[in-house]
Amino acid sequence: MAVVELRNIVKRFGRVTAVDGVSLRIGDGEFYILLGPSGCGKTTTLRIIAGLEYPDEGKVLIDGVDVTNTEPKDRDVAMVFQNYALYPHMTVYDNIAFPLMIRRKKLGLTRSEIRERVMEVAKMLRIEDLLSRKPGQLSGGQQQRVALARALVRRPKVWLMDEPLSNLDALLRGSRRS
Ligand SMILES: Nc1ncnc2c1ncn2[C@@H]1O[C@H](COP(=O)(O)OP(=O)(O)OP(=O)(O)O)[C@@H](O)[C@H]1O
């Protein structure tokens, strides 16, 4: 994991100021929650950390490196979206393996190493019995856990989750066991 710092972040959409001077520091390995009313800028703040939006003012640092203008693919940040967008035509296994399969050469992973990593996160999130199903055959909470697994399998430096509350019980159970 990594240290994430926001320094005086401002983001405007036309006349709306979505994020108004936010500064925070999230320590290495820390679990940090943004809590606030609808429209207060939580999703926008996460998108700025991921690099999906660029701030009008302020800086984003990851491990002390200024990534304010770095593209998302070069940040090693994974984000699970509010609507978790799984690939409907792929099995749960293939959905989770996908981020590793597309980077297989770059990461130097064999298919059996990918299989091991998929099985590890599937076990942690208790979806190992669902691996051959398609997303349409899962409950909402199960789909969310598949989306979490797909983000975790990359072992990113920074892991962002939008609206994760319904997953917390599964996650906490997982960490208590490990
Ligand atoms: N692309 C956009 N264009 C214009 N306005 C936007 C855009 N994205 C967000 N906003 C506005 O910015 C403000 C913050 O939105 P954001 O999605 O960050 O809120 P939020 O805290 O995640 O809310 P919620 O709890 O409802 O998900 C809102 O007023 C929203 O309407």
Ligand SMILES: [Mg+2]
């Ligand atoms: Mg939101």
